[in-house]
Amino acid sequence: MTETVLVARIKHETNTFSSLSTGRAEFESTSLFRGGEIVPEFRGTNTDLGGFLRVADEEGWEVVPTVAANATPGGVVTADALDAFVERLLAGIEESDPDAVLLGLHGAMVSERDRDGDGYILERVREAAGEDVPVMATLDLHANISDRMVDHADGLFGYDTYPHVDIGETGETAARAMAATLNGGLDPTIVVERAPLLPPLPVLQTADEPMASLLDAAGDAESAQVPDVSVFGGFAYADVPEAGFSVVGVTDESLADETRDDCAGIAAEADDRRHEFDRSYTSVAEAVEEASGWDATEGPLLLADIADNPGGGSAEDGTVILEALLEAGVEDVAVAAIYDPAAVDAAVEAGVGESLSVELGGHIEDNGDPISVDAYVRSLSDGTYRNQGPMSTGLQVSFERTAVLEIDGIDVIVGSHRQQPYDPEVFRSQGVTPERQRVLVLKSTVHYRAAFEPIAGTIREVSAPGLCSPDLSSFDYEQVQRPKYPLDGE
Numbered sequence: 111m112t113e114t115v116l117v118a119r120i121k122h123e124t125n126t127f128s129s130l131s132t133g134r135a136e137f138e139s140t141s142l143f144r145g146g147e148i149v150p151e152f153r154g155t156n157t158d159l160g161g162f163l164r165v166a167d168e169e170g171w172e173v174v175p176t177v178a179a180n181a182t183p184g185g186v187v188t189a190d191a192l193d194a195f196v197e198r199l200l201a202g203i204e205e206s207d208p209d210a211v212l213l214g215l216h217g218a219m220v221s222e223r224d225r226d227g228d229g230y231i232l233e234r235v236r237e238a239a240g241e242d243v244p245v246m247a248t249l250d251l252h253a254n255i256s257d258r259m260v261d262h263a264d265g266l267f268g269y270d271t272y273p274h275v276d277i278g279e280t281g282e283t284a285a286r287a288m289a290a291t292l293n294g295g296l297d298p299t300i301v302v303e304r305a306p307l308l309p310p311l312p313v314l315q316t317a318d319e320p321m322a323s324l325l326d327a328a329g330d331a332e333s334a335q336v337p338d339v340s341v342f343g344g345f346a347y348a349d350v351p352e353a354g355f356s357v358v359g360v361t362d363e364s365l366a367d368e369t370r371d372d373c374a375g376i377a378a379e380a381d382d383r384r385h386e387f388d389r390s391y392t393s394v395a396e397a398v399e400e401a402s403g404w405d406a407t408e409g410p411l412l413l414a415d416i417a418d419n420p421g422g423g424s425a426e427d428g429t430v431i432l433e434a435l436l437e438a439g440v441e442d443v444a445v446a447a448i449y450d451p452a453a454v455d456a457a458v459e460a461g462v463g464e465s466l467s468v469e470l471g472g473h474i475e476d477n478g479d480p481i482s483v484d485a486y487v488r489s490l491s492d493g494t495y496r497n498q499g500p501m502s503t504g505l506q507v508s509f510e511r512t513a514v515l516e517i518d519g520i521d522v523i524v525g526s527h528r529q530q531p532y533d534p535e536v537f538r539s540q541g542v543t544p545e546r547q548r549v550l551v552l553k554s555t556v557h558y559r560a561a562f563e564p565i566a567g568t569i570r571e572v573s574a575p576g577l578c579s580p581d582l583s584s585f586d587y588e589q590v591q592r593p594k595y596p597l598d599g600e
């Protein structure tokens with residue numbers, strides 16, 4: 111008998127401190143595919159859907175693709191957008207009467223429709239599919255796990271890496287657990303244990319402690335009958351009650367008690383080692399001083415603008431580091447990127463090879479003022495490229511209409527759509543060779559490491575203002591359950 115497996119991808123990491131709301135247009139600009147468009151787009155990619163499709167081919171499933179929607183992290187998702195995606199997903203369930211449902215979710219979506227966006231999707235899917243149809247989802251390592259998500263799913267599978275280089279593998283793990291469930295080899299249930307921690311993004315890198323050992327312990331707790339134990343660092347910039355750290359196991363019902371104990375042990379170890387989540391950062395002044403004298407023989411100095419990361423919902427138009435580099439006269443620098451559609455329009459109007467005066471960046475959040483610059487238009491493009499590095503390999507992303515502006519020896523990629531610059535194609539697609547720069551500035555917190563560590567001479571995590579600032583005391587939390595470390599101290 112051929113099994114029918116319905117697949118969908120509805121993903122958003124919502125930064126509730128952002129002033130930009132996330133509507134349908136934002137999904138259209140980032141990644142939105144429907145029905146028959148989905149399989150050709152995602153087959154062979156290192157994505158959740160890519161992983162589902164690999165296993166579906168092995169198992170001979172009939173795949174029912176419904177919707178694949180992802181938007182650059184930002185403010186709250188509009189009701190209109192979430193309704194449109196959920197309606198398409200539910201219509202697919204109604205029409206195909208599937209044997210199973212596999213979802214690629216994020217786990218930190220906040221919507222006008224429902225503050226617990228992912229819990230809402232899972233609840234609606236469960237209602238439509240019925241209790242007997244297994245429902246499993248992959249989640250980002252930055253998921254905030256609500257009880258409702260656990261109640262309405264049969265499996266929740268988190269990425270084990272940050273940078274997230276195992277998204278496709280996580281999709282395969284979920285799909286294999288689904289195959290075992292469909293053939294009667296697994297009676298899945300989910301256990302969750304939490305720790306009173308709200309770690310900011312940079313400290314969740316999985317190459318560093320304590321995440322490295324916590325993930326090792328999670329791996330040790332897995333077995334044929336416990337297909338996944340995930341460590342979720344949580345997403346500190348979604349001010350929702352469930353924001354924070356959790357450990358989730360997907361286990362055969364017969365091993366639920368043991369798996370719960372294992373998860374509780376990992377959560378307790380994270381709490382015991384809470385001070386290892388403390389970290390110090392490079393100031394803008396220190397970064398500029400180092401950049402001024404940088405000898406790039408061993409590779410460029412990479413300054414990560416960790417707080418203004420659009421991949422965590424920041425505006426990507428912060429100017430503090432760029433302005434300081436310009437003031438210090440640092441040259442041979444490439445910056446990715448500044449989001450400023452009006453500046454791109456002005457560059458298009460001026461044309462390639464012409465010069466113009468613009469007020470660049472600093473228009474959206476409180477992360478630096480617009481800077482008045484005279485810029486030379488080096489190139490104009492549609493800003494689209496396909497990732498070649500280890501993360502989301504093969505996935506197409508876009509800054510949309512894009513200008514490379516040269517300002518006093520600094521090449522700045524200026525885009526019309528917010529996109530995290532984590533793949534070197536961000537430069538190469540614009541005719542800028544990252545290896546030949548003396549200094550690189552990237553608006554990314556951690557993901558750039560996957561592909562840029564081999565290129566960079568040295569990396570500095572620079573603390574400038576932005577909506578992914580590791581200084582959580584700068585945010586006005588109202589809903590998150592307290593106390594949390596480090597927000598409330600000891």
Ligand SMILES: [Zn+2]
Nearest residue numbers: 250251252274
């Ligand atoms: Zn993430």
